[in-house]
Amino acid sequence: MFSHHCTEVTMKDTPHLAVEANKKSIQYAMEGNKEGWLALYTDDAVVSDPVGKSPMDPAGNGHQGKAAIERFWDTVIGKANIEIRADKRWTSGDYHCCVAQVARNDLGDGNFTECDMLAVYEVNEEGLIVRMGAHWDFDNMMEQLAKVSAG
Template sequence: MAEQEHLAVAANMKSIEYAMAGDKAAWLALYADDAVVCDPVGVSPMDPTGQGHRGKAAIEQFWDTVIGPATLHITPQRRWISGAHTCCVHQVARNDLGDGKFTDCDMLAVYTVNEEGLITAMSAHWDFDAMMAQLSALA
């Protein structure tokens, strides 16, 4: 299946576009009502239970606290298609903190979509401690 025809790849491409543009409504519209976002996967201060942000209200809160305040430039490095509705993408998310300061987050993200192309699950695997070390070095 060609990458541009793959529903999960299309969802990933739109997610990146809308996150970088700061388009909250368009980004949220990519998600099914019962979707789960794990970013990062596992327990972190952003997700103390490690169970992910479940449902549109929780995903909207994730946007408001993580994506919305950031100035992101996300560069997909490589995508892998796995099945009809799953795509993995190696990408780097750069957050411009201003004054020439930035952080880079190297991640592997897995997007699962339903038959309509809505995201039902997004799991971003990245090192939270490494991100905190970057932020500490900038302080």
């Protein structure tokens, strides 16, 4: 018979680095904590939000580097009154997680947009984000904003 006297700590016993980065990213975005949010990223990180070409990223290569990521905060996240709910998180290895989440942006006067997304986080051994890609439907967001404007 095999003896099970293992003293190694399993991944379930310690916080997963990518999950922790996602939780902090959500917290700081909802608090409007720009400095805390930016500190989660490496200097050469890439943020694709949304993944692919959009008016926010015409080339579709993501916002590359801290300066570009800070501009993304200033033009998108920092202007929003956002509430983000993570519905489910999946981990893959030590440094990746995928998160099903919903971002609700309160536009005032009872108006809001809701964006379902799948966000993929990759962190380094220190738990800093090296790549984040948020998959969501840009056209759907524009339709929601058009309805609010027309209403």
